[in-house]
Each structure stands twice: as structure tokens, then as C-alpha cells.
Amino acid sequence: MNLITIPLKFIFTLAVLFLFCISFAQEAKPNTASQNVSSFTLEAPQLECTKKIWVYLPENYSKSTKKYPVIYMHDGQNLMDAKTSYAGEWSVDETLDSLHAQVIVIGIEHGGVKRMEELTPFKNEKYGGGNADAYLKFIVETLKPYIDKNYRTKANAKNTGLWGSSLGGLVSFYGALKYPEVFGKVGCFSPSFWFNRKEIFELMNTTKSYKTKIYFLCGDNEGDADMVEDLNKMEYQINTKRCECQMMNKKIIVKGGKHNEKLWREGFKKAYLWLF
DSSP states (O other): OHHHHHHHHHHHHHHHHHHHHHHHHHHHSOOOOOTTEEEEEEEETTTTEEEEEEEEOOTTGGGOOOOBOEEEESOGGGTSOTTTOSSOOOOHHHHHHHHTOOOEEEEEOOOGGGHHHHTOSSOBTTTBOOOHHHHHHHIIIIIHHHHHHHSOBOOSGGGEEEEEETHHHHHHHHHHHHOTTTOOEEEEESOOGGGGHHHHHHHHHHOSOOOOEEEEEEESOSSOTTHHHHHHHHHHHHHTTSOGGGOOEEEEEETTOOSSHHHHHHHHHHHHHHHO
8 A cells, every 4th residue: 555655645746846846937937028018818719718918009109199000929928028938038018118119019828738739820740730720810800800999000901910930930921821911011030831831832832922021030050950941932932922122021040040039039129120
């Protein structure tokens, strides 16, 4: 009896200790969100869940009657608050505060264990996924109408951006192809094209015209040997759909840049200024 009981107690103790350490680590992180950041929850019927939504408003929003462009960003936990971030934040709010930026940012909570499903357009033979259509439908049919109704927004495509990194970069690129009438600007950081390489390149190839303003960024040391090559190929395909003279796409390859929040945080300011 002791041979069974003692190991079970020991395992239980370790499990409790592990959960306590995670909780403590989360509590130990400082809350770094700007005073211009708030949040709310919204039902996402397309995903059968409730999403936490972060909202960044310009510093003079309450004193103004003007309307603002809107950027919809994925992985909301990592954008504006170290306390909710997994491995560091983008410092989107501090960056925009420093610029006195005239823009609204909507950060969308990722789905945790369902993140891969939500942010990938097609199923990967090895990793699964492929539920991005439902995720984008939530943004387009539920979230955006709510934001446009409750905040002063410039609702047209020219003033609406979609932005993310890694799988968020992939779904941002895909989202603009699927909804060109909704998203006119894309921040595409370290896009994981590898996840759906065949399908995403075929989709781009069959797209007749491409009017989206897009900013590509990646590092040359991301751990994905095809990252830079994929970006170059995608840029080439885009340039077959419109004249380069329009200067509607920009590509930045950061020497030594790795696949992490540091790369994306440091690249956000220039990307925002170029896109908006």
C-alpha cells in the first residue's frame, strides 16, 4: 500500500508545486499596459468561445470627435502588457504613445491550445490546424462591426490593417487575400508560410490583382531555413500582380534577427510609420 500511496502523494505534490510556480511567475510580471489600453470580452460564435479583446486608443481620443484608422492584431496577450505575455511583449502601446499615433489598435486573444487551429488557413499533414476561415469570420462579421459601432473608426479597407507574427503573419497575409475589401494594409512579420506553403503560394498565384499595402519583416537567423527564401518568392509573386512603381510593399530582412518578440518589437515602429 505504501509503495502505491507514497509515489501518488509525491506526484501530486510536484503537480501542485508546478502550478504554483506558473502562477507565481505570472503574478511576478509587472503590468506594463499604457493608460490608453483597456479590455473587454466578446462572444465569438464562429469559434464557439469567448475572446478577450484589448483596445489601444490614441491619447487624445476622449477629447476629440475625429475618426481613426484601426489595426487588428493577433496574439493580443503579447502586444501591450508584460503581465499577460508569454515571452515578452511588443510594447505596441508605448511605441504608439511615443509617436502620438492617431490610430486604434485591437488586440485579439489567441486561442491557447487552439492557437494553431485559429491562425492556419489550411490543414497541415503533420500538425493539423486549418480553422483560420472561422477565426477571420469572427473578426470580419463580429469583432469589426462591434468596434465600428462602439468606437470612432475609419471603417474602409484603406484605413483597416491586419497584423501579426509567425502564424499570425501567415493568417494576416491570408486574411487580406480572402477579404481585400476589408483589410487594405498588412503587417506580415516572420510569416510561417512553411505551414501551408503549397496552398498559400497557389492562392497568391491565382489572385488576379493585389491592392494591399504590405510590410514584410523577418530575421535571417529565425531557425526556419526557408524564411527569407519564402519572403523573396512571395514578394516576387506580388510584383507580378502590380507595378513595383506603386511602392505598395516593403521587405526588411534583419541581419542576425531571430524568431522572437525582440525582433517584432524593434521592427514595429518603422513598420507602423510606413504602413500608416
